[in-house]
């Protein structure tokens with residue numbers, strides 16, 4: 206797969222990737238990373254985490270990737286055909302303010318995107334998807350309607366997203382992504398957070414070996430969650446501002 210460092214493209218295989226992430230208990234993959242600011246922030250503030258940013262657009266990543274922290278990596282790839290090298294790597298996945306084919310794939314339940322997403326997240330991995338009203342409106346959805354649709358799609362494809370709520374502008378302003386800043390100070394700051402986990406729970410080494418799994422986990426489907434409303438719990442990140450109709 207192709208990684209980027211400034212103007213240079215570097216090709217790295219599974220062995221090289223494994224060598225880079227060795228020793229890190231936490232591995233974040235940020236899909237549609239844009240200019241990579243979120244990944245850089247995570248790498249700098251959480252030295253025990255290896256952060257990988259992936260985007261189809263190399264121009265946006267040139268600047269951020271010029272001085273990449275040791276525990277960060279930027280990849281050029283289309284999320285609709287995610288590199289096989291990323292399989293069962295992530296303990297955390299973030300998708301911040303998707304647009305274009307990434308957003309459309311989530312809304313439409315694109316099979317290749319969802320298979321790739323489920324494959325790269327280890328069982329029990331955290332997933333956070335932040336959506337913005339403007340991008341969803343362009344795709345023909347209201348903010349709560351689009352959030353509910355994406356929650357449904359992800360819940361049917363390996364994730365249990367039990368937290369769903371609108372973010373307020375204060376929270377948005379503090380998020381270390383370029384798009385969050387643009388939205389927070391722009392005309393339409395409406396954003397929504399979906400949060401949860403990849404199905405699965407840890408099991409013993411012998412079981413995982415017998416099942417042919419590299420991670421010490423087994424997949425455990427759980428019931429589809431109820432979205433938002435009075436059942437949603439605020440987290441450290443956000444505030445529930447409204448129920449869904």
Ligand SMILES: C[S@@+](CC[C@H](N)C(=O)[O-])C[C@H]1O[C@@H](n2cnc3c(N)ncnc32)[C@H](O)[C@@H]1O
Pocket residue numbers: 236237238239240259260261262265282283284285300301302303304305306307308382383384385
């Ligand atoms: C609105 S920007 C958000 C960037 C960043 N996450 C942030 O918060 O600043 C959406 C990003 O999704 C990327 N994207 C859209 N479709 C994609 C695809 N199929 N594969 C990879 N990246 C994609 C775009 O290139 C763009 O950088």
